[in-house]
Structures are given as C-alpha cells and as structure tokens.
Amino acid sequence: MQLEQDLGMTPEVLGATVASYWGISALLSTTGGQVAQRLGFRKGMLLSATLGMTSLLGIAILTPHWSWLFLWMGIAGASTALAHPVSNSLIIHEVASKNRAFAFGLKQVAIPAATLAAGIAVPTLAITLGWRWAFGVAAVFAALFLPVLLRVVPRIQAVTARRPRLGSMRTKLPRPLRLFLLTTAIAAGLGSAQATALGAFTVVSASSAGFDISTAGLLLGIGSTAGCLVRPLAGFAADRGIGGSMATVASMLAVGFAGLLAMAWGNKAVFAVGCALAFGFGWGWNGLVHFVVSRRSHPFTARATGIAQCGTYIGGTVGPFAFGLVFSNYGSITAWVAAAAVAGIGAIAALLAYRFERLLPDNAGSN
Numbered sequence: 001m002q003l004e005q006d007l008g009m010t011p012e013v014l015g016a017t018v019a020s021y022w023g024i025s026a027l028l029s030t031t032g033g034q035v036a037q038r039l040g041f042r043k044g045m046l047l048s049a050t051l052g053m054t055s056l057l058g059i060a061i062l063t064p065h066w067s068w069l070f071l072w073m074g075i076a077g078a079s080t081a082l083a084h085p086v087s088n089s090l091i092i093h094e095v096a097s098k099n100r101a102f103a104f105g106l107k108q109v110a111i112p113a114a115t116l117a118a119g120i121a122v123p124t125l126a127i128t129l130g131w132r133w134a135f136g137v138a139a140v141f142a143a144l145f146l147p148v149l150l151r152v153v154p155r156i157q158a159v160t161a162r163r164p165r166l167g168s169m170r171t172k173l174p175r176p177l178r179l180f181l182l183t184t185a186i187a188a189g190l191g192s193a194q195a196t197a198l199g200a201f202t203v204v205s206a207s208s209a210g211f212d213i214s215t216a217g218l219l220l221g222i223g224s225t226a227g228c229l230v231r232p233l234a235g236f237a238a239d240r241g242i243g244g245s246m247a248t249v250a251s252m253l254a255v256g257f258a259g260l261l262a263m264a265w266g267n268k269a270v271f272a273v274g275c276a277l278a279f280g281f282g283w284g285w286n287g288l289v290h291f292v293v294s295r296r297s298h299p300f301t302a303r304a305t306g307i308a309q310c311g312t313y314i315g316g317t318v319g320p321f322a323f324g325l326v327f328s329n330y331g332s333i334t335a336w337v338a339a340a341a342v343a344g345i346g347a348i349a350a351l352l353a354y355r356f357e358r359l360l361p362d363n364a365g366s367n
Contacts, residue, residue: 007066011204015324017069018200022192022316024077029309032081036089042153044086049149051079053142060136088290088305094154098239101291105235108287111199112227112279120221173304176359177297181304183353184246185311188289190346191253192312193319194260194339195283198223200320202275205263205332209271219275226280231287238291246292246357249285250350256282257343264336282343286312296360 009017036044055076063069087107095103121134173181202223206216234252238244243251259282262274289308297304319342327335 007063007069009066011201011324011328012321013066013324014200014204015197015320015322015327017066017073018196018320019317020070021073021077021080022196022313022320024074025080026310026313026317028078028081029084029306029313032078032083032085036082036086039086041086041090042149044082045090045149045153046146048079048083048086049142049146051075051082053139053146055079056135056139056142060132060139063132084309085305088294090153092294092301100294101235101238101244101288102232103235104290104294105232105287108231108290109228111286112224112231112283114224116221116224116228118217118220118224120217173300176356177300177304180296180353180356180360181293181307183349183356184289184293184308187246187249187253187311187346187349187353188286188308189311189315190342190349191249191256191282191285192315193322194256194342194346195319196316197319197323197335197339198260198278198283201323201327201332201335205327205336206271206275208332209266210268211271219272222272223275223279226276227283230280230284234284234288235291238288244288244291244295246289246350246354249288249292250347250354252281252285252288253343253347253350255280257340257347260336260340260343264333264340266333292357295362296357 035047039047055072058072058075059069063072088104091100091103091107117138118134121137125131125134125137199220202220203213203216206219207213211219230252234243234248238248256278259274259277259279262270263278265271265274289312290305293304293308294301319339323335323339326338
C-alpha cells in the first residue's frame with residue numbers, strides 16, 4: 001500500500017486517522033449547528049466546502065509524514081460537522097414532505113459517492129501517478145464546485161425561520177422521545193462503527209484476500225455504487241409508505257451483518273458479494289435515520305438530529321480505530337467477524353428504537 005510505503009503508516013495508524021476525523025466531527029457537531037444557524041444555507045455550505053478542499057489539498061502537497069494526516073483529517077471533520085446541520089436545514093425548509101425521505105437519502109449518497117471516487121482513483125490515479133495526485137485532483141473538483149454552490153443554493157437564512165416555540169432549547173424533550181433518541185443514537189453508533197471500518201479497510205482487506213490492488217480498488221467502487229443506489233431508493237420507498245421506520249433500519253443492518261460475514265469467509269467471489277451487501281445495506285440506512293428522526297421529533301427536529309448524529313460520530317470514531325487494532329493483531333477474518341457482530345447488535349438496538357418510535361406521533365407532513 002502506497003501510504004504505508006511513503007509515510008510509514010500501519011493499519012493501526014490508518015484506523016486512528018479515520019477515527020480522528022469522526023472524533024473532530026463529534027466534538028464540533030454542536031458548534032457546527034450554531035455556526036450553520038448564523039451563517040445561513042449559502043455561506044455555511046461555502047465554508048464547509050472550502051474546509052473540505054483545504055484538507056484535500058493539504059494531504060496532497062503538505063504531508064511529509066503520516067502525523068500530518070491528523071491535521072488534515074481534523075479540518076475535514078470540521079467540514080462535516082458544519083455540512084450536516086446546514087444541509088439538513090436546507091432539506092427541511094425547501095423540500096416538500098412527500099419527497100423528504102428521498103431527499104435525505106440522496107444527500108447521504110455523498111458518502112458512498114466519495115468512497116466510489118476513491119475506489120476509482122486507486123487504479124486510475126494512485127497507481128499510475130501516485131496517491132498525492134488522487135487527493136490533488138479531488139481538491140480541484142472541490143474548487144470547481146464552489147461556484148456551483150453560489151449559483152444554486154438559496155440565500156434564505158438557516159434554522160431560525162419558522163421555528164416553533166415549542167421546540168426551543170428551554171423545552172424539555174418528552175420522555176418517549178428521549179428514549180427513542182437514545183436507542184436510535186446507540187443503533188446509529190453501532191451501525192456507523194462497522195460501516196466506517198468497512199470504508200477504511202476494504203482495499204487493505206481485499207489485498208490480503210488475494211485481490212490485486214487495482215481490483216481491490218474496483219471492489220471498493222462497486223460497494224460504494226451499491227450504497228449510492230440503496231440510500232435514495234430506501235427514501236423513495238419510505239415516501240410511498242414502504243418501510244421508513246427504524247424496523248427498516250434494523251433489516252438493513254441485518255443484511256449488512258450477512259455481508260460482513262461473507263467478507264470474512266475467504267473466498268474471492270463471496271468476498272465481492274459480501275462487500276456489495278455490506279456497503280449497500282449495512283451502510284445504506286443513515287439517510288433513513290435522518291428522515292425517521294425528523295418525522296417523529298417535530299418540533300424538536302434540530303435537537304433530536306444532534307442527539308442521533310452524536311451516536312453516529314462516536315461510532316465513526318471508535319469503529320476504525322478498534323477495527324485496525326483487531327486487524328493488525330488477529331487478522332482480517334477475525335476483524336470482519338467482529339464487525340459483523342457489531343452490525344448485528346446494531347440491528348437489535350434499531351428494533352428497540354422502533355418499539356419507542358411507535359409511541360410517538362407521525363409528523364410526516366410538518367415543515
């Protein structure tokens with residue numbers, strides 16, 4: 001692996017750098033929401049995109065040692081902490097309720113789309129020109145995206161508009177909602193832990209399973225494509241009354257559980273199928289979680305989203321780091337089995353969240 005050769009990285013370091021990204025996102029999540037509220041949609045998205053571009057450019061040209069990656073991943077984490085509240089606010093204010101689940105799923109396609117781009121970059125850029133070029137090209141695309149944001153994002157100021165008094169910070173959350181959000185955060189944390197490890201270690205693990213580096217990168221791309229398809233399709237179905245609950249999230253995590261076990265099997269063909277299932281379903285639930293939380297928690301949507309997203313960030317922090325330790329000390333088979341166990345427990349937590357979800361009102365038509 002080029003990063004290991006050029007920067008002296010180990011699987012533990014790889015896991016730690018990915019964990020630092022999620023950790024910074026978790027620490028700055030509340031602040032990101034406050035900044036997003038003050039800046040509004042357009043300025044908030046521009047700042048988030050600029051931070052992301054800076055991190056990519058820094059990795060490409062200012063990373064003489066792997067320790068520098070913690071700085072650039074921290075900046076990327078700050079970008080994410082701002083991106084979620086500002087983009088969620090845009091969806092809540094600008095998208096009709098009948099299409100909102102699809103919109104949340106479409107927004108969450110950004111994550112597997114980025115992973116897909118990374119998978120394609122391995123054989124096309126990283127191997128031929130070097131890994132720094134892959135990040136440099138990504139930074140150029142981010143820079144080209146900035147004028148697009150200026151053109152298409154409305155000037156409306158963020159969450160302050162049309163916010164009901166009932167949802168203010170002084171109002172105590174109802175007990176059923178608190179229980180629902182707690183169990184949802186646990187499910188999201190467990191689901192995120194196994195999913196972020198999946199994104200970070202698929203190429204390394206595929207190489208260990210006997211795939212050449214180009215094919216390993218393409219496998220990452222195939223899995224990411226599955227994630228890009230499943231997320232909006234799950235939202236499209238939810239908007240039409242098919243699924244759209246934490247029970248659906250539990251089912252998707254269960255499929256991801258099976259996919260991770262397949263990746264641990266050892267057979268190349270089974271590994272490839274398992275990779276698609278784990279990416280598509282085991283990591284395809286997060287847009288649906290955003291939708292369910294917003295539908296069941298109105299008028300407390302902003303606070304509720306922060307609680308659920310906190311679980312996601314914590315899982316993303318712990319997951320890659322723990323997976324890297326297991327991978328280094330016990331091998332890929334044990335690591336994927338452990339990840340499957342986490343996905344299975346996450347599915348159980350999602351079923352428990354569904355039990356509390358049924359006690360809450362359905363606010364699908366609220367804005």
